[in-house]
Each structure stands twice: as C-alpha cells, then as structure tokens.
Amino acid sequence: MRWFILRRLSLMPFVLLGMTFITFVVSQLIPIDPAAAYLGGRGAVHTDEAEQNILNALNARWGWDRPILERYWIYLTNLTKGDLGEASNTLRPVTTDLAKVVPPTIELVLAAMLAALAIGIPLGVFAASRKGRFWDEGFKVVSTLAISVPVFWLAIVGFTIFYGRLGWAAGPGQLDIFTRAPPAVTRMVVLDSIIARRWDALWDALHHLAYPALLLGTVIGFYFARVVRSEMVEALESDYVRTARGKGLKRSLVLYRHGLRNAIIPMITLSGLAFGSLLTSVIVIEHVVGWPGLGEYAFRAATRLDLNGIAGVVMVISLAYVMVNLAVDLLYTVADPRVREGMGT
C-alpha cells in the first residue's frame, strides 16, 4: 500500500514536466501575440514605429522573441529552482500569485464537494427507493433541469435573489470589508480564523463561503444523485437485496447498507471525473461572486494571453488531478475489499 502511494507520488515531477511541454506546444499551435495582448490589442498589424519599439521592448523583457526551444529550456532551468517566471498579467512571480489564489479555491471546492455529497447521496437514494412513482419522476425533471441550466446564469440569478433582495447571502469576496482578516497562515480564511481564534472572522468567512459552495454543490450534487439513483435501482433489483428484504430487515437498513454500498464505487469514479470538469464552473462562479481564487486567475491569464500564468495554472490543475486520481484509487481500496486484495501489499 505504502509503495503504491509512493510510486504514484514519484510520478508527479514527470507530470509537471509533461504539462510544461504541453503548454508550450499549445502556445505554439495557437497564433498568440503576448506582447500585443499586453497592450490590450490582439495581434493587429503594427506599422507605427513607436508602437513597434514598445512591442520589441516587451518581447525582450519577457523573452517572447526568442526561439521556442530556447524559451522552453530557460523555463525548465528556472523550474528546477522552483521559479515559474513572471506573470505578465500581474507583474508578479507566478509562484507568488498561485500561493495567493490556490487556497481560496481549495476551500471553495472542498466545501462544494461536501455539499454535493450531502445533497446528492440522500436525493439519489430517495429517488431510487420511489422508482417510477411521483417523487422519482419529479426528481427526473428537476435533475434534468439542473444539468441543463447555464451555471453562470444560475449563479447571477441566485446572487441577485439571495444577496440583492433577501440579504441572506454575504456579498462578494471572502470576507466583509469591515471584518479584519485573520493573519494568513494557510490562506484559507476559514482555517486561518480558527487558528487565530477569531470567531467573528470565522462566522463571516463561512457566511461568504456558503453561497458559492452551496451553488456549486447543488449543481454537482444533482449529477451525483443521478448516478446514485441509477446504481441503486440496479442494486435494489439484485438477489442479495431481495434476500435482505426477505429476512425482514428494516427498509432504511436495506437501502443504506445493501443498496448504497454498491452505488459508492461508481460515485468515487464520478467524483474523480467531475473534478476534471469542475474548472469551468469554478471560473464562472468565482467570476460572479468575486472569489479571489484560481478560477478568476485562470480566466485573466488565459484572456490576457499570459503564457507564464497559463502554464502555472495548468500545472496546478494537473497536479490536483493526479492527487485526486490517487485519492480515488485509495478510496477504491477502502470501499471495495476485492481491490485491496488485488494490490497485494
């Protein structure tokens, strides 16, 4: 088991290396003019001599005019020193930027995942137990609507209602402007508030986290619920469930012990897969509620053609992906004894 984890973790540097390569390939495939983008243009024809001088200066400053292989080599040598270069969209080192924007997103995504599980599993179990009847049909309608709704629209409409009209949700950002931020240790405001024992800040942070996390969690939760439902329906028709029922076990016990257990493995797979497509929703939601996280940073880096920033974001995402897949594989061993045996440690 320990070897399994170590082997997977030792792959990480190669994943990083691969992703830098891919980013460079992709940036070569797309006609990108980062210097023009820096000035706010989009690769227009610059005939003006003064303008051309500015572009040349920019290219020289970031080394965009050098041949791609040389740029890649410089990038790699810097990478070995833990330097990801300077982001042209913030004029700060990419590592500094990432250290600032990654923790808030981890906080948001973890909270959203918890919400998704808390919503998705009971909902799916409930729908499966009422298969073909009123509540199941209702679930089919609502969950189809939930996977069809444009997330950005839902985020705005919800924010307008819950923040604008009702005043239940907190405003944009991670904390109210009048709340003194706790000292940054993990940069996840909820954790930092607990560490600093600042209960007012903790309350405010949770309040700000609630809306984006619940929104994201609900959208993902319905995906989960659909999978749980279809797996449960299958499990409930199996012989062992009939046996359990026949033994006279309580209905809830049969549902959660015999039925749900078999729905959990596909759930784990799905969580891993959902993670990959999470980024789009995170970008959109962070954009709407002004969450200072990775999504917003990714959006800015991509739209301003900030190559170093993009490479940094892509690396973080692929690392997270490796970690999530590792976690998924480890969870399999917990959920399914057959896998545990198969790993032979």
Next chain:
Amino acid sequence: MTRRTKRLEEAASRRNEESGRMGAAIANLRPRTFLEAYGVVVIVVMVAAIAAAPLLASDPLEQDLSVALTGPSADHWMGTDNLGRDIWSRILNGGRVSLVIGLFVLIAAGTVGVVYGAISGYLGGIVDAVMMRVVDIFLSFPAIMLALLISAALGPTIRNVILAIAAAWWPVYARLIRGQVIVVKEREYVTASRALGAGPMRNLFQTVLPNSLGVMKTIFVLDIGYAILAGSTLSFLGLGVSLPTPEWGVMIREALQFPNSWWLILSPGLALMLFVSAINFAGGIVTRSVHEIPGR
C-alpha cells in the same frame, strides 16, 4: 462464381444487416414517456420559432430609446433593453446564433474527431500510437483553458467561438471513435470486404466507419445542448459573440449592467435552460434507438 467468393460476398453484405438496423432504429424513435414527448415538442416549437424569427418579431437591432428599459408590455411582451430593443426579437434571433454555434461545433469537432480517430484506429501500430499521444496532449490540457486561450487569441466572433470549442472537443470524439473502429475492423464482414479487393480508404469509410458510429449518435445529439451552453458561457465571459449581435450568453452578460431590470436576465437564461433540457429529456429516445434494437 466460386463458392468461396460467394461466401465472402455474403459476409460482406452482412454489414448491410448492421446498417439495415438503422431502419428499425428510426421506427424506434417514437417518444414513449410524457417527458420524451415534451422534449420533442419543445425542440420542434423552439427550432420553428427561431427559424421563423423574421416573421414573428421585429428587427433585433432596431432601437427605440423612448421605450428603453421598460418591462413586459403589450408591444414588447418580454420588455426592452437599455436601447429600447425588443427582447423577444433578440431572444429569437439570439437563438439562431446559439443554434448555429451548437451545430457547427458538432460538425467541426465531429468531422475532425471521427476522421482522425478512425484513421488512427484503422491503421494501428506506430501511427496509431503517435496520433493518440497528440490526442492525449489535447485532453490533458483543461478544455476551458484551451477554449479561452483560442478565443482570446483570435478575437470574439461567431466563427472563433466555434473554432475554440471544437478545438477543445474533437479529441474526445477521436478517442471514442478509435475504440469503436478497433473493434469493428476485426469483424468478418470487414475481412470479407478486404478480400473482395476493397482498398483501405473504401474499406475504412464505407465498411468500418458506418458500423462504428452507433454510440456516437447518442453522444452527438446530447452534445448539441452542451455545445450551446459552452458557446454561451464563452460569450458570457466576454470572449464569444460580440455586441450588437444578439446571443443568449451575451444578453445575460449585458443584463448584468441593469440589475433592476429582471426581464433582461430572465428570458435568455430560461431560453437556454428550456432548450438544453428539452434535448436532455428527448435524449432517451436516441439512446434507445441505438441500443435497443427490435428483434435482438
């Protein structure tokens, strides 16, 4: 004709049996549940309304500042925007843009992905390995980053939105179709067709490919909805279609400036949800027609 060739011909014609199932599949296209029927009706009505937009509504670009930002009324039953343009007309005409984006993304990504994946799977060996590593490269790059990058680099036009999303999506189709082709190319009728002297091109595109597209059809149909959503997401982020072209995502983006005019944001979002959910409701029909063949 020797018996041997005859047998081969028989085997070759068996491929028609598999494509002949298409007829049975179409007979299976009738909606079975209320929700499926609802989905079909909504799709038909919306597509018809969008197609007939010039007959049903005024010019979406026509401004009338005297009625700027008014709520739903008899003249403008979905209200007007800040320049007095009719929202109903913009919804209908915006639907055209959204539908065009959705369809062309699938045509572009589908064609490239299917041809690429089919060739890769059919040739096999080193060519396949190299071609699939290219697919891996694209797949491991987050799709949204790729789409954002491309549309930011090329500029906000309808064509570029289509390009950006198609560039992010084709690898998925390529990988799917490759898997199918690898299975189908080992079938008897393919060997038979080859033995009868069909060249590799003819063999691949006339025998292997038509029999590999089954699963793809379901995915294509459902993906139209998601392509429309993806296009409007890019537009919402300011990278898709640019003003003054009406498009559902752009309309939502515009509506952000006028938070007190709820009708501005409600209609385009509901239109998107209505259409995409109708596709998802009706999607079960296509899934069934592919997987559940009568008499098998």
